[in-house]
Amino acid sequence: xxDLPKNYDVHASQKKYYSWWESEGFFGADPxxxxxxxxxxxxxxxxxxxxxxxxxxxxxxxxxxxxxxRMDGFNTVWIPGTDHAGIATQWVVERMLREEGIxxxxxxxxxxxxxxxxxxxxxxxxxxxxxxxxxxxxxxTRERFTMDEGLSRAVRHVFVKLYNEGLIYRDTRxxxxxxxxxxxxxxxxxxxxxxxxxxxWSFAYPLADGSGEIVVATTRPETMLGDTxxxxxPEDPRYKDLIGKTIRHPLVDREFPIIADAILVDPEFGTxxxxxxxAHDPNDYEVGKRHDLPFITMLDKSACVNQExxxxxxxxxYEARKxxxxxxxxxxFDRGTKEHLMAVGRSQRSGAIIEPMVxxxxxxxxxxxxxxxxxxxxxxxxxxxxxxxxxxxxxxxRDIRDWCISRQLWWGHQIPVxxxxxxxxxxxxxxxxxxxxxxxxxxIRQDEDVLDTWFSSALWPFSTLGWPDDTAALRKWYPTSVLxxxxxxxxxxxxxxxxxxxxxxxxxxxxxxxxxxxxxxANGDKMSKTKGNVVDPLDTIEAHGCxxxxxxxxxxxxxxxxxxxxxxxxxxxxxxxNKIWQATRFALMGIEGHDAKxxxxxxxxxxxxxxxxxxxxxxxxxxxxxxxxxxxxxEIHAFFWGELCDWYLEFSKKAIYGEGxxxxxxxxxxxxxxxxxxxxxxxxxxxxxxxxxxxxPESVRSESETVxxxxxxxxxxxPKDDRILEDVAFLQECIVAIRRLRADMELSPKVELRILVxxxxxxxxxxxxxxxxxxxxxSSVELLSGDRPEASAxxxxxxxxxVIPLEGVVDLDAERARLDKEIQKVGKDVxxxxxxxxxxxxxxxxxxHVVNGxxxxxxxxxxxxxxxxxxxxxxx
RNA sequence: GGGCGGGUAGCUCAGUUGGGAGAGCGGUAGCCUUACAAGCUAUAGGUCACAGGUUCGAGCCCUGUUCCGCCUACCA
Numbered sequence: 001x002x003d004l005p006k007n008y009d010v011h012a013s014q015k016k017y018y019s020w021w022e023s024e025g026f027f028g029a030d031p032x033x034x035x036x037x038x039x040x041x042x043x044x045x046x047x048x049x050x051x052x053x054x055x056x057x058x059x060x061x062x063x064x065x066x067x068x069x070r071m072d073g074f075n076t077v078w079i080p081g082t083d084h085a086g087i088a089t090q091w092v093v094e095r096m097l098r099e100e101g102i103x104x105x106x107x108x109x110x111x112x113x114x115x116x117x118x119x120x121x122x123x124x125x126x127x128x129x130x131x132x133x134x135x136x137x138x139x140x141t142r143e144r145f146t147m148d149e150g151l152s153r154a155v156r157h158v159f160v161k162l163y164n165e166g167l168i169y170r171d172t173r174x175x176x177x178x179x180x181x182x183x184x185x186x187x188x189x190x191x192x193x194x195x196x197x198x199x200x201w202s203f204a205y206p207l208a209d210g211s212g213e214i215v216v217a218t219t220r221p222e223t224m225l226g227d228t229x230x231x232x233x234p235e236d237p238r239y240k241d242l243i244g245k246t247i248r249h250p251l252v253d254r255e256f257p258i259i260a261d262a263i264l265v266d267p268e269f270g271t272x273x274x275x276x277x278x279a280h281d282p283n284d285y286e287v288g289k290r291h292d293l294p295f296i297t298m299l300d301k302s303a304c305v306n307q308e309x310x311x312x313x314x315x316x317x318y319e320a321r322k323x324x325x326x327x328x329x330x331x332x333f334d335r336g337t338k339e340h341l342m343a344v345g346r347s348q349r350s351g352a353i354i355e356p357m358v359x360x361x362x363x364x365x366x367x368x369x370x371x372x373x374x375x376x377x378x379x380x381x382x383x384x385x386x387x388x389x390x391x392x393x394x395x396x397x398r399d400i401r402d403w404c405i406s407r408q409l410w411w412g413h414q415i416p417v418x419x420x421x422x423x424x425x426x427x428x429x430x431x432x433x434x435x436x437x438x439x440x441x442x443x444i445r446q447d448e449d450v451l452d453t454w455f456s457s458a459l460w461p462f463s464t465l466g467w468p469d470d471t472a473a474l475r476k477w478y479p480t481s482v483l484x485x486x487x488x489x490x491x492x493x494x495x496x497x498x499x500x501x502x503x504x505x506x507x508x509x510x511x512x513x514x515x516x517x518x519x520x521x522a523n524g525d526k527m528s529k530t531k532g533n534v535v536d537p538l539d540t541i542e543a544h545g546c547x548x549x550x551x552x553x554x555x556x557x558x559x560x561x562x563x564x565x566x567x568x569x570x571x572x573x574x575x576x577x578n579k580i581w582q583a584t585r586f587a588l589m590g591i592e593g594h595d596a597k598x599x600x601x602x603x604x605x606x607x608x609x610x611x612x613x614x615x616x617x618x619x620x621x622x623x624x625x626x627x628x629x630x631x632x633x634x635e636i637h638a639f640f641w642g643e644l645c646d647w648y649l650e651f652s653k654k655a656i657y658g659e660g661x662x663x664x665x666x667x668x669x670x671x672x673x674x675x676x677x678x679x680x681x682x683x684x685x686x687x688x689x690x691x692x693x694x695x696x697p698e699s700v701r702s703e704s705e706t707v708x709x710x711x712x713x714x715x716x717x718x719p720k721d722d723r724i725l726e727d728v729a730f731l732q733e734c735i736v737a738i739r740r741l742r743a744d745m746e747l748s749p750k751v752e753l754r755i756l757v758x759x760x761x762x763x764x765x766x767x768x769x770x771x772x773x774x775x776x777x778x779s780s781v782e783l784l785s786g787d788r789p790e791a792s793a794x795x796x797x798x799x800x801x802x803v804i805p806l807e808g809v810v811d812l813d814a815e816r817a818r819l820d821k822e823i824q825k826v827g828k829d830v831x832x833x834x835x836x837x838x839x840x841x842x843x844x845x846x847x848x849h850v851v852n853g854x855x856x857x858x859x860x861x862x863x864x865x866x867x868x869x870x871x872x873x874x875x876x
Numbered sequence: 877g878g879g880c881g882g883g884u885a886g887c888u889c890a891g892u893u894g895g896g897a898g899a900g901c902g903g904u905a906g907c908c909u910u911a912c913a914a915g916c917u918a919u920a921g922g923u924c925a926c927a928g929g930u931u932c933g934a935g936c937c938c939u940g941u942u943c944c945g946c947c948u949a950c951c952a
Contacts, residue, residue, distance in 0.1 A: 006912085192949080200952080217952060231952095266951070274952050283950050344948085356950095388880070392947070395879075487947080517881095522888085524945070555900090557892075560881070562945085566888060573913045586911030615921090630890075634899075649911075657910090742906095743918040774909090826893065829905065841932020842895080850895050856895075 001674035004588060004695070006489065008581035009131075010545030016133060021690075024710055027137045029077030031476035038074035039477035040066055041461050042138065043485045043493070043585060047082035047145060048089050048123045051130035053519035053565065054486060056537035060553045061516060062484045063136045063627060064827045067683035069481075070137070071712035077462045077477055080138035080211060084147040086453035087189075089348045090411040090817050093119050098143040109410050109448075112177065116411050118477045128858050135546050135686045137708065138366045142473075146456040148415065154463035155456050156416045156430045158504060162364065163428045169404070170426075172360040174285040175404055179317075180352035183408035184361050186452060188491055189356050192344040198342045202271065203328050203333035205230060208248040208255050215335050216238070219342055222223040222320040225252055226298035229276040231287060235258035252352055289393075295358055303355045310749075317355070330392040334799040352685065362406040362415060362449070369499040370400045374499060386560045388488060389515045396491050412450030428698040458496035461509035470475060477503060482512040490515070491591040514627045516813050517562035526565045540570055543863060547685035548573035550785045554684050555631040577635060577688055580681075580725075583645050584692050587670045590648045590656040596665040601661035604767075605651035605827050607721050607729040608672050612643050613676050614718030620680050621715075636681050644673065647732065649677045654770050675700045676713045730761055734802060737795040738776040744818055745793070745810050752779035753809065756788070759800035791815075793870050796854065796864035812875055819872045826865045 021027060040062050045055055049272060056674035062078065069425035093116045094104055104112040128143065144151060162168040176185045201221050204213040214230055229245060232239035243260045258273075264287050265274050278288025279295040288295055296307040307310045328334055345354040362620045373398050376382050377390055384390045406415060418427040418436070425438035437441045456463070461483075465474040479501070483494065494513055501509030520526055521533040528534065539547050551573045555561045594721045612777040616639035623631035648669075675696060682689040686708065693700075704710040742749065753780055757765045765772070765781055772778040788794075789805040796802075806815065836842060837854050 008915095133896035219952075264950095265952085276952095281950080281952085283952080286950090340950095395948075490947095503880060518946090520945095556889090561889090562881090564888070566901095568901075569888075571914090578914050579912065582915085584911085589911075626892090628892095634890075638899085646913085646916090653910095740919085741919060748905085749909075749917080777909095797889070836895095836933085839932050843932085845932060846895060851898075 004585050006585070008577065008688065008691070010547065010577070011542075013691045014133070014135070014541075014546050017687055017690045018135060021708065022139065022140065022216055022707065024706070027078075028141055029075065031075070031077075031141045031472040033075050035073050035075035036480070037070040037477050038066075038076040039079070039480040040077075040482060040484065041079045041464055041480055042081060043130075043458065043459065043483075043489070044081045044146065045081040046088055047120055047127070048085070048092060049127050051127060051134075051537055051566050053535055054535055055127075055131070056549070057135060057516060057519050057557065057563070058484055059131060059134055059136050061514070061557060061627075062552045063686075064550075064554060064624070064629060064632075064683040065482065065484070067135055067686065067708060068712060069431070069852050070708065071384065071679065071682065071710060073711070074125065077142070077473070078136070078138045078304065079142050079144065079814065080128065080131070080136075081144035081460075081464060082124065082146070083457060084145065084453060086182070086407060086409055086411060086412040086450060088453075089116060089120070090179065090409050091349055093411070097853070104410065110500075110616065112410055115845065130538060131545065133541055135550065137686075146453070146460070150466070151456060151459070151463045152413055153430070154459050155260060155451065157468045158429055158459060159416055159451070159455075160430045161504070165497045167365045167368065168362060169232045169365065170360060170362050172358060174279070174356050175359050175361055176281055177301070177303075177352055177355045177357040177359065178352050179299075179301065179355050180349055181409075182301050184359060184404055184406065185347060185354070185455075186404050191348050192343050192345055194343050195341045196344040197734035198344070199337050200270075200340035200341050201325060201337045204333045204335055205247045205275070206250060206333070207242075208246040211245075212242075213333075214242060214247070214273050215271045216273045217270045218275055219340060220280075220317075220321070221324045222276060222305070222312075222317050223277040223280050223298070224249075225305060225312060226276050226277045226279050226296045227321070228256045228278055228288065228293045228296055229291065230258045230477055231261040231265050231274045231276050231859060232258060232272060233265040234262055236267045237271050238267075239273060239835075250333060251312070252308070254353045256293075259287075259293075261287050261289075261290065263287075268697075270563050280356050280404070283358055283783065285356070285358070297358055299355060299357065317388070321412075360673060361404050362417075362447075362451075364403040364405055366400040366402050366499075369503055370397045373397060373495065373499040373504045373508075373518040376502060377694045381427065382498065382508045382510060383512050385512055385514045388560060389490060389513070392487065392490055393495060397495060398791065399595055403452075406447075406449040407452055408448075408705040411451050412453060412703050413456060415447040415449050415451060417442040417445065417447040417675040454492055457493055459504070460499040461497055461501055462505050463717040467505070478509070479507050480510045482514055483510045484514045484516065486518060487515050488518070506587055512627075514729055516557055517560070519563045519565050522564055524562070525797050527565075535567065536564055540567065543576060544570045544574040545687075547688045548577050548682065549781055550686075551576065551684055552635055554629045555637075557629040559628065575691075576641065577685070579641060580688060581687075583640070583649060584695065586649060587674050588695055590652070591667045591670050591697065592771050594671065594697065595664065598664040598669055599661045600664045600667065602665040603655060603662055603769075604675060604727065605648060606665050606722055607719075607724045609650075609673055610718045611721040611725050612639065612648075613713075614715050614720060615674050615678065616643070616713045617680060617713045617718065621712075624683070636677075638683065640677055640681070644677065647728075648673070650775055651771055654774065671697060671700060676717065679710050679713055682710075684705050727764060730764060730797070730799060731771060732766075732799040733770065734765065734800070735776045736806075737802060738772075738778065741793055741795050741804065742777070745808065745815060749777050751809060752777055754778070754780045754781050754782070756792075756803040756805070758784040758801055758803065761799035762801075765800065788870075790874055792871060792874065793819075793866040794864075796860055796867060816872065816875050819868055823872065825870045826861060826868060830858065830861045830865055833861055 010502055032100060066076055066078045069552055103581055119776045165688055176190050178185050182287045196450055198219050200217050200219050202215055202217040204215050206213050216230055245258050246255050264283055276287050278293050279297045296308050296486045298306060299317060301319045305315050307325045312323055315323060323437045347354060351398045415431055418433040420436035420439060421443040422441040423439040425436055427433045429436040433444060436444050461480050462478055465478055467474055486802050499508050526620050548570050552570045616635055619635045620632050653661040689707050769781045772781055784803055788803055791806045792800055793804045843851055
């Protein structure tokens, strides 16, 4: 063991063990195997994407859970996969084509799709390869893709089912149009940009009878080419007489009425008269329906003015805006322009400002689907962690609008609907239709549009398990156990999985939804390529190692809070990894030559660290069970460094460097405790723990060839022993008190001190003389009998006083000064404690243990004060 | 406009039934003590954003104010 390298080679370890785990099939899952089911489906990253910090956090947390549950005897599976990401992927490929100087229309649908598939084949493995670098233990044999054959069948199956149930329908209505991407978007795909600097322009519409004008205001002048009314409030005295009169459009050959609408018009706002463009504004659309106005679509698919715009035809909407304004100014109808802050909707993908348009699209009727999805959370069958996210979920679900699912794209699941050229009937079919279901004509055409990418994502928790077939995996693992994801896709994905799962499977898709924060940069800003503040997880892993990276992520993963990523923390974690390695080296050297059959005698410190390990196990388990990853990581750190390294390894040195049953006892303890902590840390630090596991003695490894299959420690693995915990806590307090005294008196650690001890617990101390010698430089421990030495320092701990003779060790003048300072300080403490205890209400109402705690503390402080004053007197 | 989260040590952040204000980093002082100087020991540093309230007692509960961030909304 002496040849164990002084430093841990993280990269060699990562490479060696990941491929070993994977090739041995340790990630694989068998639905027939015993154990309660525990299943996670990965939030599928974009197939052509690459790993970012969000993925790193999300997947590290999932891996921690899966590894924990796998070790804990559950029949676990973690299903990986990727999403075809319709718009995003098509957008990327179109951009590549543009660089070649061609468009997708030049290629045609078939050739274009070939290009996209080729790009998917080329780049599709990047993200899964990068995920492996994180150490994730997905069952790669079950990897799925949202457009693979099985999932595509699931999509068609659901579409047909919902259509037959009347929950999918086709309708013509106002939708969000992306003029650059040239497709409709759902409300969620529109991002609202607040405080957009625009202007509001007022102009006059002349009455047709020449009797006057009415002034209206707009932020979008060009839409006046599509106006079909001006609305006023029915009670507005200014305009009451104008209601029913006709306006003569000054720019196009049309007349339209002045109408009264109490819902649209706020008489207090602006001029109190509103121009109405039913085909290009959501509010006006409603007005148009209420008043049966004409819907004049005056823009084409690229948001250029069409024939409805008369002489403005062919202009893009912003050119038209200027042209309309100046034309109106020439006619004398301009009534001024003001700056105006407004919100504009942009396409999430192309960035284009959304144009509301009237269009025929496919929709999902949401109301009936949302109701049971709301109930599932209300009734606790699905639980959000932290619970605050339930509000977000409810708010959206309760105010849900129908979901527009068709997209004018080519990359995606083509809508399984065929239109008959002869009779016009629709054929909706899971399998490709060959003739019209109504008139049997073979002259049918499939709908050219594809489905919103989230339509297939919504089926992910069951489609990946084999649905619509009745598979063993589906029976075993649905519903899944927990969904781990960020709050940014609660609406896009979580909510839609909820109603899809409930509607299609009859059961909600997961019992827990754990929502973590976003990874931001050190200043709390969103990471983005344009800002140049993106941290590449692979760079971090390369620099500091995967385990340090994962440990840092876990420590950062506080519930309900975003993460401001500070790369320095990874370096700190890397030091922890090194510390673990160094301690392991010590332990392995210590257990060298261990004879399992030798006579064993466990010493007090052996009992102590076991009891401590039990406490740590309890805390770590409880933290993981509650998704408190930061607590789990912190507890691993606190136990390993603060208890095991700082105290036990030092305590045990005497036995380890000695011989006989005490040595065998310490060796056995080292083996057991290292076996436990190695397993406890494994979910967070898989590589390091595996490396250590492989170095542990055969007696440990015989349980499992890999730590990832070893049993996760339980509290019952360790005896409870409150007496030893208390005893060692007392010893630690003594050691720390002596060290402090030493530092205060500027005594070198090499100066040996004697201590005389008195008090309730005094007789416990001589048994720890060895530890006191090693850890506090104490040469002898005796019970105080008779008088104190004339020159001495006293330090008080709970239950004892330690008297240290100072004759010949210290400068007495300096010591006097020090004592004076301390007397002052302790005096204040005593006063403070007395005041609090003297409070009648405190004694009457505070829990007994709290009151007793104060009493003990006060007693100890008073003793200390007395002793200090006495020592001061002796020195004088 | 509505909603949510946050403001705790110089920095990054913990703090789960209201009862000793904590960790890591950084600072200071002292240590190459035979696993680890990527380490060990000790230590300084905080009106827990502000103002009220409840209580014997508030970082924690209530009310208000303020600053930062996010989500959401059709105000011409």
